[in-house]
Amino acid sequence: MKVGLIEAPSSPMIPIIVAIALVVGSMLWRRTKTSKTNKTNPPLQKLKCRRIQGIPFQTTKESLIDELRKWLPAHQSHYHLTLARSSSSAFTATVNSFEIPDPESFLYTVDETFIGITPLFDSDEASIDIIAVPGLGNHSIGSFKAKDKDHVWIRDFLPKDIPSARILVYGYDTSIKNANAKHSIPDLAKSFLMELQTSQRPIIFVAHSLGGLLVKEALYLALRGRAQPHNNDFFRSSYALIFFGVPNLGLKNESLREIVNGQLNQQLIHDLHLDNESEPTPFLRELGQKFMQCCQEQAFQIISFYEQRMTKMVRVMENGQISKDGLFCYMVTRDSACRIDLGDNFHKEEPLDRDHSDLVKFSSQSDESYVKVLFRLKDLVENTPSAVENRFASTKNIGITYHGNMQWKIPRATNNLFTGRTELISRIQKALHCGPAASDEQKRFVITGLGGQGKSEICLQVASQMREEFWGVFWVNVSKASTAESDFITIAKLLGRSVESVSDALYVLASIKQPWLLILDNADDPNFDYQIYFPSGTHGAILMTSRVSECKEYSPEQFEALEGLGNEDSKELLLKAAHIPKESWRSYNDQAEIVVQLLGSHTLALTQAGAYIAKGRCQLHQYPQVYQRQRKRLMQFRPKQAQSRYHDVYATFEASAEVLEQSKSEAAKDALDLLAILSMLDSAVLPLKIFQSAWDGGRKVLRTSRKETNEIDAISRNHVLRLPGFLGAEGDEWDPFRLIEASSQLISLSLVMRHGVDGLVELSMHPLAHAWAKDRQDPEQQGVTWIAAGCVLTLSGPNPIMWQTQERRLLPHIQSYLDIKIGRVFLFGHESIVIPILLRCGWILLNMRQDTRLSHLLEDMFSKLSKHPEEPSKEFLPLYDLQAGSLLNIGKNKIAVALLQKIVKIQEITLAEDHPDRLASQHALARACQANGQVKEAVVLLQQVVKIRETTLAEDHPDRLNSQYELSIAYRANRQVKEAVILLQQVVKIRETTLAEDNPDRLNSQHELAIAYRANGQVKEAVVLLEQVVKIREAIQAEDHPHRLASQQALARAYRVNGQVKEAVALLQQVVKIRETTLAEDNPDRLNSQDALAMAYQANGQIKEAVALLEQVVKIRETIQAEDHPSRLTSQQVLARAYKANGQVKEAVALLEQVVRIMRSKFPKGHPSRVISEDWLSDLSQQT
CATH class of the missing domain: 1.10.8 (Helicase, Ruva Protein; domain 3)
Incomplete structure (x- = not known):
C-alpha cells in the first residue's frame, strides 16, 4: 500500500474509506516565505500549520510536544497538534506554530507544503478514511481554515462528529502565479491515483472545484487500467462523490487566463474555462464523456454543492502580487456545478449560501453550511450499502451465488432532467423483481407510446435503480436487425462466449444462473415479430419499449401505454x-x-x-x-x-413515418394519406363516421346529372375525385376496410390514438405529432391535402344528423381547417373547386353559431373575390345568402334587411314565385325584419311563404316546417300568441314523430313552443318543456353555444314567472357571464340576457343591481337601435319599473314619457302595447 493508506485493524466488517477530495478555488491564499526568528523575537501575526513526518510508531503525543517545546517560542501554549499513522511503522503529525523547528537539529522532517497524503486524525476504531485535497492556488490546510480563525474543520470538527473516520489531506502543486511546472489534469490525476491505490475498501470522494475534475479523471484512468489489480480494486471500491462547486462545464474568471498567459500552467487554466460561446472546452466535454463511461460501468452516489453568492475575481496588482478584489461573478454556475447527467436516485443537488472560495471554509460546528455537509456525510457513512463488498465477493463466487451487479451494458447514463413517472417506475420494478419465490417464470414489462415521451429514459431509470438486484443488465437496440444482432453478440462476448448469431447469444443468456435484466429498446416495426429476441426459459427479466401498441401482447398483464407527463x-x-x-x-x-x-x-x-x-x-x-x-x-x-x-x-415522429414509407403495401400508403388528411383538421377527437358521410355525399353527386353548372356553390364530380383513395369513392357500396386498415397502421405506430363509445370509432393525435404531420409536407403537398380534406368536410355536409349529433366533436376540426390565409387556398386549385368548399364550410360555421369566425371568413372571401359585401350580384348570390345569415347572427339586423331586400329583388326577376331559392330568401328576409323590430312586415312575408309551401310541399317537409316555425315566432312577437301556440304545436307534433330527440330543429321548435306557452299564461307547461330542452342541449352542445344559452335564458324567464326567482337569478348569471366573455357589448343576445337578469334581480329584491345593469343596457341600445325598436322600448320600460321600485319616481316618469311618445307615433290608439304604456304612465304620474 502507498503512504497514508495503511491497513486498519482487522474487523469482521470491511473498513470503509471516505476519501474527500476537497479542492478549493480560492485565489486569496498565497504562500509566503517565512524568515527564521529567534525564540525571543515577538510572535508572528498568524500561526502556520506545519507537517512533521517520520515519527517512530512508539512516539506518544506528549513526548512529541516535549520535543517541540525545545524549538518553538516559549509564549506559544496551544499547538493544535494531531498525530496519526502514515504507515505500519510511523506517524505523521501536524502542528500550528509561529516558527518552524530548525531542520538541522530537529529529529523529524518538517515542511509547510503538505504535498501528498497527510493523515490528520486516526484511532484504532477508525473504519473510515476522509481525504481532503485542496486545489488551484491553495494550501492543503489553509483551504479548509475559516477566515480569521485557527480552526480547520476537517481536522478540528470532523473527528468529533464522525469519530469512526480517519482524516487525511492530499496536497499537490497548483500554483497560479509563477508556476514552475507544467501540470495537466490527467497528470495530476495519475499522481492522485498513485497515492490512493488501495485494497478492497469502499471509498467516498468529496471534491471542490478542480478536485472534482481530478477525481473524475482518476476514476476514468482506473477504469481504463482495470487489467492491473490495484486499478481494478480502486475503481470497484469507489462508492460516492461529494462535489463542491466542481466546474463540470467550466468556470468564469477571465483575469485568471491573463495571469497565467505564457506560463507553464497556461493550458491547465484554459482547460477549466468556458469558451467564447459559454460552452465547455473540448477537454471538459471529453472528461464528461469519460466520467459517463465510469457511471455506466458502475453506480456512484453523488452530491453536488453549489455556490449562491458571487465571488470577486482575482487580478494582478502593480507590485506583481495577486489580489482578490476584481469584479463579482459566479465563478462556477449552478448548471456547471450540478451537470452530472444522472437521475435523482444517484445525484442530489444542494445550495450553500457562500461564494466559491468559502464553500469549504466553516467557522464552527454550528455553521449552517457545515451542518448541511455533515448531514450528507453521515448519511453516506451510516447507510453505506454492501454493494462494494458484493462487487468483490462476486468475483470469487461466480457460480450460482449472486453478489451484486457484475455486468452492465447500458448505452448512456440517466438524464439529470428526468422528472416524474414515479408510480410507473415502481410498478415496473415490482413486475421485474426476481425474488426467490418468483423464479419459476420470466418477468416481462412492455412500454408503448408516442416517440419522445421518454420510454427509453424510463428504462434507464429502472436499470439504474434496480442495478444491484441483477447480476447482469443488458441493453439491446432492436430498431434494426443488424444493430440487434451486433448488441446480442457483444453481450455474449461480455459473458465470455464467442458467438456469431442472435440465437447463439440468446442461448448464452438463457444459460446464466444469476438474475439478469434484458432491455429491448425501440421495437417499432409493426410488421416484425420481436419474440425472436426473447431468451427461452423462465429465467430473467425483460423490459421492452415500442411505438407499436400491439407489442403489449408480449406481456398482456404487465404493460403501460405511455402518455404525457402529469x-x-x-x-x-x-x-x-x-x-x-x-x-x-x-x-x-x-x-x-x-x-x-x-x-x-x-x-x-x-x-x-x-x-x-x-x-x-x-x-x-x-x-x-x-x-x-x-x-x-x-x-x-x-x-x-x-x-x-x-x-x-x-x-422522433419521422422515424415512424419512415416505417410506412419503406413499406410498399396499400395499407401503408393509405395510412400516410390518412395522416395527411388528419393534419389539416384538428388534433382533437375526430369521428371516423365523417368519412362514410363523405362517401355517401360523393355517391349522391355521382348519381346526379353530369351537366356542368356555373353556380359558384356547386359540388361536382371533381370534388368527389379529390377524396382520399382509401374511401373508394367510385365503389357501389361503402366498404370501411381500407379506412380501418389505414387507421390501424397509424394506431400501431402510436401516431394516432383510438377512442370509441357505443361502437363509434374516433381518432385523435398528440398536438405535436399533429403539427409534425402538417409540417412534413411541402407547400404543394399541403395544397393537395387541403383540397382533399375540404372535400371530406364538404361532401359529408349533406348528412345533417351526423353534423348535428357530432357538432361538439366536429367544431374544432372545421375551425382548424379554416385556420389558413384565404388568399393562399386559391392557389391550391381552381375557383370551381375552392369556392364551394369555402361556402359549405361557411354554412357549417353558421349552423354551429361560430359567428365571429364566419364573419372573418366572409370578409376574407369578399376581399379575395373583389366583391362588395352589401351589393349582391346574381352569379354570387350563394355568397350573399351566407353573408345575410352571418349579419343576422351578429346582430347587424338593419344591414341584413337591406342586403336581403336586394337579394329578393334579384330573385323576383329571375326566379318563379315558388322557386325554393326565392322562398328561402323571402324566409330569411322575414327573419331579418322581425329581428330588426319590423314585426308586421315579417308576418306578411312569412304568411306568403307558408301559403306557397303548404300548397307545394308535404306537411313534414323541412322547408315547410321551417317557414311555419318562423311564422309562429313572428305571431308571438306581434302579440298573436294563440295563433303562435296553435301553429307551433302542429310543428312540434310532426317533428317529434320524425326527428330524434336531440335534433336541433326539433329542439328549436320545442323551445319556441315553450316561450309561446309562457306568453299565453301556460307557465308550468313552459317550465316542463324548457327543462327537457335544456337538459338535452347541455349534453350535446358546448356551454357557450348560442342555442344552449338561449334555452337556458328562456327557462330562467319561465322560472321567474313561475315564482322560482332564485333559480332564475342563478341560471341567468351563468348565461350573462358566458355571453359577456364571448360577445361584444352591443350584441343583441348579450343585451337580452342582461335585460332578463335585471328583471330577475328586481323580482328577487336586488333593486340596485337591477337599476345598474338596466342603465348600462339602455345606454347601449339607445346608441345602436332606432328609438322605435321594440327591444329598446322594452328595456326602457323595464328600467322605468326598476326606477320606481328604487324610489326614483321622477326618473321613471321621464323615461316612460319618452316611451309613450314613441308608442303613440308607432301604434294606433287602442294598441295593447300603447295602452299598457299609457296606463302605467298615468298611474305613475299621479304618484309624483
Whole structure:
C-alpha cells in the first residue's frame, strides 16, 4: 500500500474509506516565505500549520510536544497538534506554530507544503478514511481554515462528529502565479491515483472545484487500467462523490487566463474555462464523456454543492502580487456545478449560501453550511450499502451465488432532467423483481407510446435503480436487425462466449444462473415479430419499449401505454430544463402552464423548449409567441446537452413515418394519406363516421346529372375525385376496410390514438405529432391535402344528423381547417373547386353559431373575390345568402334587411314565385325584419311563404316546417300568441314523430313552443318543456353555444314567472357571464340576457343591481337601435319599473314619457302595447 493508506485493524466488517477530495478555488491564499526568528523575537501575526513526518510508531503525543517545546517560542501554549499513522511503522503529525523547528537539529522532517497524503486524525476504531485535497492556488490546510480563525474543520470538527473516520489531506502543486511546472489534469490525476491505490475498501470522494475534475479523471484512468489489480480494486471500491462547486462545464474568471498567459500552467487554466460561446472546452466535454463511461460501468452516489453568492475575481496588482478584489461573478454556475447527467436516485443537488472560495471554509460546528455537509456525510457513512463488498465477493463466487451487479451494458447514463413517472417506475420494478419465490417464470414489462415521451429514459431509470438486484443488465437496440444482432453478440462476448448469431447469444443468456435484466429498446416495426429476441426459459427479466401498441401482447398483464407527463411534472421538467432556479418556480408557474398546454406535456418537446430558453433564445413567457411563428424550427432544435436518441421532436415522429414509407403495401400508403388528411383538421377527437358521410355525399353527386353548372356553390364530380383513395369513392357500396386498415397502421405506430363509445370509432393525435404531420409536407403537398380534406368536410355536409349529433366533436376540426390565409387556398386549385368548399364550410360555421369566425371568413372571401359585401350580384348570390345569415347572427339586423331586400329583388326577376331559392330568401328576409323590430312586415312575408309551401310541399317537409316555425315566432312577437301556440304545436307534433330527440330543429321548435306557452299564461307547461330542452342541449352542445344559452335564458324567464326567482337569478348569471366573455357589448343576445337578469334581480329584491345593469343596457341600445325598436322600448320600460321600485319616481316618469311618445307615433290608439304604456304612465304620474 502507498503512504497514508495503511491497513486498519482487522474487523469482521470491511473498513470503509471516505476519501474527500476537497479542492478549493480560492485565489486569496498565497504562500509566503517565512524568515527564521529567534525564540525571543515577538510572535508572528498568524500561526502556520506545519507537517512533521517520520515519527517512530512508539512516539506518544506528549513526548512529541516535549520535543517541540525545545524549538518553538516559549509564549506559544496551544499547538493544535494531531498525530496519526502514515504507515505500519510511523506517524505523521501536524502542528500550528509561529516558527518552524530548525531542520538541522530537529529529529523529524518538517515542511509547510503538505504535498501528498497527510493523515490528520486516526484511532484504532477508525473504519473510515476522509481525504481532503485542496486545489488551484491553495494550501492543503489553509483551504479548509475559516477566515480569521485557527480552526480547520476537517481536522478540528470532523473527528468529533464522525469519530469512526480517519482524516487525511492530499496536497499537490497548483500554483497560479509563477508556476514552475507544467501540470495537466490527467497528470495530476495519475499522481492522485498513485497515492490512493488501495485494497478492497469502499471509498467516498468529496471534491471542490478542480478536485472534482481530478477525481473524475482518476476514476476514468482506473477504469481504463482495470487489467492491473490495484486499478481494478480502486475503481470497484469507489462508492460516492461529494462535489463542491466542481466546474463540470467550466468556470468564469477571465483575469485568471491573463495571469497565467505564457506560463507553464497556461493550458491547465484554459482547460477549466468556458469558451467564447459559454460552452465547455473540448477537454471538459471529453472528461464528461469519460466520467459517463465510469457511471455506466458502475453506480456512484453523488452530491453536488453549489455556490449562491458571487465571488470577486482575482487580478494582478502593480507590485506583481495577486489580489482578490476584481469584479463579482459566479465563478462556477449552478448548471456547471450540478451537470452530472444522472437521475435523482444517484445525484442530489444542494445550495450553500457562500461564494466559491468559502464553500469549504466553516467557522464552527454550528455553521449552517457545515451542518448541511455533515448531514450528507453521515448519511453516506451510516447507510453505506454492501454493494462494494458484493462487487468483490462476486468475483470469487461466480457460480450460482449472486453478489451484486457484475455486468452492465447500458448505452448512456440517466438524464439529470428526468422528472416524474414515479408510480410507473415502481410498478415496473415490482413486475421485474426476481425474488426467490418468483423464479419459476420470466418477468416481462412492455412500454408503448408516442416517440419522445421518454420510454427509453424510463428504462434507464429502472436499470439504474434496480442495478444491484441483477447480476447482469443488458441493453439491446432492436430498431434494426443488424444493430440487434451486433448488441446480442457483444453481450455474449461480455459473458465470455464467442458467438456469431442472435440465437447463439440468446442461448448464452438463457444459460446464466444469476438474475439478469434484458432491455429491448425501440421495437417499432409493426410488421416484425420481436419474440425472436426473447431468451427461452423462465429465467430473467425483460423490459421492452415500442411505438407499436400491439407489442403489449408480449406481456398482456404487465404493460403501460405511455402518455404525457402529469401537469405538475411537466412544469417541473420545463423549468429544470430552462435552468430556472427552483426557488423561483412559483413565480413562473402560470407561464410554464401555458407552455405545457401548448406542447401537450410531451417530454422531449418540454426538454427542448427548456434548452431553447436556457440558451437565451427567448424568455419563458415569450416561448408561445415564438412557437406560433417558428414552430417547425423549434421542434427541430437540438440542444447540445441531454439529447434524445432522435435529437429533436420531429425526428422522433419521422422515424415512424419512415416505417410506412419503406413499406410498399396499400395499407401503408393509405395510412400516410390518412395522416395527411388528419393534419389539416384538428388534433382533437375526430369521428371516423365523417368519412362514410363523405362517401355517401360523393355517391349522391355521382348519381346526379353530369351537366356542368356555373353556380359558384356547386359540388361536382371533381370534388368527389379529390377524396382520399382509401374511401373508394367510385365503389357501389361503402366498404370501411381500407379506412380501418389505414387507421390501424397509424394506431400501431402510436401516431394516432383510438377512442370509441357505443361502437363509434374516433381518432385523435398528440398536438405535436399533429403539427409534425402538417409540417412534413411541402407547400404543394399541403395544397393537395387541403383540397382533399375540404372535400371530406364538404361532401359529408349533406348528412345533417351526423353534423348535428357530432357538432361538439366536429367544431374544432372545421375551425382548424379554416385556420389558413384565404388568399393562399386559391392557389391550391381552381375557383370551381375552392369556392364551394369555402361556402359549405361557411354554412357549417353558421349552423354551429361560430359567428365571429364566419364573419372573418366572409370578409376574407369578399376581399379575395373583389366583391362588395352589401351589393349582391346574381352569379354570387350563394355568397350573399351566407353573408345575410352571418349579419343576422351578429346582430347587424338593419344591414341584413337591406342586403336581403336586394337579394329578393334579384330573385323576383329571375326566379318563379315558388322557386325554393326565392322562398328561402323571402324566409330569411322575414327573419331579418322581425329581428330588426319590423314585426308586421315579417308576418306578411312569412304568411306568403307558408301559403306557397303548404300548397307545394308535404306537411313534414323541412322547408315547410321551417317557414311555419318562423311564422309562429313572428305571431308571438306581434302579440298573436294563440295563433303562435296553435301553429307551433302542429310543428312540434310532426317533428317529434320524425326527428330524434336531440335534433336541433326539433329542439328549436320545442323551445319556441315553450316561450309561446309562457306568453299565453301556460307557465308550468313552459317550465316542463324548457327543462327537457335544456337538459338535452347541455349534453350535446358546448356551454357557450348560442342555442344552449338561449334555452337556458328562456327557462330562467319561465322560472321567474313561475315564482322560482332564485333559480332564475342563478341560471341567468351563468348565461350573462358566458355571453359577456364571448360577445361584444352591443350584441343583441348579450343585451337580452342582461335585460332578463335585471328583471330577475328586481323580482328577487336586488333593486340596485337591477337599476345598474338596466342603465348600462339602455345606454347601449339607445346608441345602436332606432328609438322605435321594440327591444329598446322594452328595456326602457323595464328600467322605468326598476326606477320606481328604487324610489326614483321622477326618473321613471321621464323615461316612460319618452316611451309613450314613441308608442303613440308607432301604434294606433287602442294598441295593447300603447295602452299598457299609457296606463302605467298615468298611474305613475299621479304618484309624483
